[in-house]
Amino acid sequence: MSSTEPEKIFTRGLTAFKSDDTLTALVLFEKACQLENNPGFFSYLAYCLAKERGQYKKAIALCKESMEKEPDKHAHYLNLGRIYVLMGNKPDAILAFREGLARGVCPEISEQLERLGARKKPVIRFMRRDNPINKFIGLLLGKLGLR
Numbered sequence: 001m002s003s004t005e006p007e008k009i010f011t012r013g014l015t016a017f018k019s020d021d022t023l024t025a026l027v028l029f030e031k032a033c034q035l036e037n038n039p040g041f042f043s044y045l046a047y048c049l050a051k052e053r054g055q056y057k058k059a060i061a062l063c064k065e066s067m068e069k070e071p072d073k074h075a076h077y078l079n080l081g082r083i084y085v086l087m088g089n090k091p092d093a094i095l096a097f098r099e100g101l102a103r104g105v106c107p108e109i110s111e112q113l114e115r116l117g118a119r120k121k122p123v124i125r126f127m128r129r130d131n132p133i134n135k136f137i138g139l140l141l142g143k144l145g146l147r
Contacts, residue, residue: 006036022048039066047079074106
């Protein structure tokens with residue numbers, strides 16, 4: 001079997017993934033992973049496992065393993081964040097997305113954060129977010145473009 005065969009299968013899976021056909025993508029990613037041990041393949045497989053089979057623990061473990069092998073690849077952080085979103089774990093999803101953005105600019109991660117409505121930290125951190133002083137200063141700095 002040629003070395004490009006797993007990549008061709010992965011590309012077909014990625015096409016299915018992008019058209020929101022995660023079941024087909026799952027099958028193709030599983031096949032690609034059997035043929036080649038590639039962290040990128042496992043990262044996308046992880047998301048599909050979580051979405052189609054509800055195997056969240058296994059999916060998170062696969063994503064984190066991929067992140068250890070390729071720490072600068074945005075797709076791993078994006079997929080991990082998506083898994084947390086599926087689980088309803090918004091705080092961990094935001095952390096994963098922010099960690100991915102810390103590695104460099106990624107429009108897909110920024111879009112996911114925007115969709116989640118990630119909040120900035122309170123201006124005065126020792127005060128509660130809903131404190132009127134915190135709200136006022138935050139709004140003022142936002143209007144001035146300083147926040």
